Amino acid sequence: GKTTLFRVCSGALKPYKGEVLINGVNIYKDVKIKGLIGYLPHKDGLISELTVRENLIFYAKVYNLTDVTTRVVKLAKELGIENLLDSPVSSLSHGQRRRAALIRVLLHDPQYLLLDEPSDGLDPLSAKNFRSLIKELGKDKVIIYSTHNLYEALELAENVVVINRGRVVFKGPLEDLRHFVGRIKFGLKVRGNPVSILRSMGYEAYQDGGLWVVEVKSEEEIGDIIKELTRNNVTVFEVKEIGNPLEDVLGQLGDKS
Numbered sequence: 001g002k003t004t005l006f007r008v009c010s011g012a013l014k015p016y017k018g019e020v021l022i023n024g025v026n027i028y029k030d031v032k033i034k035g036l037i038g039y040l041p042h043k044d045g046l047i048s049e050l051t052v053r054e055n056l057i058f059y060a061k062v063y064n065l066t067d068v069t070t071r072v073v074k075l076a077k078e079l080g081i082e083n084l085l086d087s088p089v090s091s092l093s094h095g096q097r098r099r100a101a102l103i104r105v106l107l108h109d110p111q112y113l114l115l116d117e118p119s120d121g122l123d124p125l126s127a128k129n130f131r132s133l134i135k136e137l138g139k140d141k142v143i144i145y146s147t148h149n150l151y152e153a154l155e156l157a158e159n160v161v162v163i164n165r166g167r168v169v170f171k172g173p174l175e176d177l178r179h180f181v182g183r184i185k186f187g188l189k190v191r192g193n194p195v196s197i198l199r200s201m202g203y204e205a206y207q208d209g210g211l212w213v214v215e216v217k218s219e220e221e222i223g224d225i226i227k228e229l230t231r232n233n234v235t236v237f238e239v240k241e242i243g244n245p246l247e248d249v250l251g252q253l254g255d256k257s
Contacts, residue, residue: 002146003146006039006114006144007039010037012039022112036110036111037114038108038112038113038114039113039114039116040101040102040118041116044097045101047089049089049090051087052076052085052103053072055100055104056068056103060072065107065108072103079103080129081096081100095129095130098118098119098122098130099130102133110141112142112143113137113141113142113143115134115144115145117148118134123239124222128220131152134156135156149219151218151219154174155218155219158173158174159172160172162177184217184222186216186222186239186242187208187209187211187241187242188212188229189212189238190237194234197234201224201225203215211240
């Protein structure tokens with residue numbers, strides 16, 4: 001239901017009942033107010049056969065924007081893909097493609113951003129960099145961000161709504177959610193023995209089914225660990241979360257609701 005909710009809030013899908021208000025104005029009664037909204041769906045909507053620049057120019061025309069060449073270059077530089085503007089979208093990595101899609105959303109300089117799982121499928125380092133971009137945008141824009149990643153929510157959010165099977169089981173400030181959250185357990189598949197490096201960073205690890213298992217307090221630490229292993233010539237083949245902390249939290253919230 002969250003994607004449907006985002007489509008309704010973006011003005012793409014009219015609700016059967018209720019209203020979507022921005023500054024007290026119903027977006028379905030004043031079309032101009034929709035111009036304040038930028039919506040990044042789960043699928044990026046980019047045309048693979050076109051270059052990044054061609055995609056952005058196309059969407060600028062959809063937005064009825066003129067003379068956007070300078071803005072396209074400026075946004076591409078800010079998001080770190082200026083050198084990819086003339087590359088076909090099909091040649092981009094998943095992370096690069098998500099950045100290009102974010103530029104598409106920012107072309108008309110919206111004040112309210114609806115981002116539907118924007119970091120889904122990114123590797124830990126790419127996800128970390130992407131979240132840094134979102135933090136910068138959040139300094140002067142209102143962002144509503146959908147994610148299944150509990151720790152991503154803890155890093156980015158000021159206020160959180162947790163939905164389980166279509167029902168709101170938690171709504172409130174981030175700090176009220178923190179005490180439901182435990183440590184993150186994740187597994188590393190590497191070439192070599194990472195124990196001494198991890199120990200030097202203050203982590204203990206043990207092997208389980210071909211993975212080195214480590215516990216951390218935040219997802220931010222995972223990126224730091226991968227960087228340190230790579231710096232010490234330990235090849236990292238796979239990083240995976242063990243267990244589902246969101247399910248654990250939902251269980252606790254269910255017990256209290």
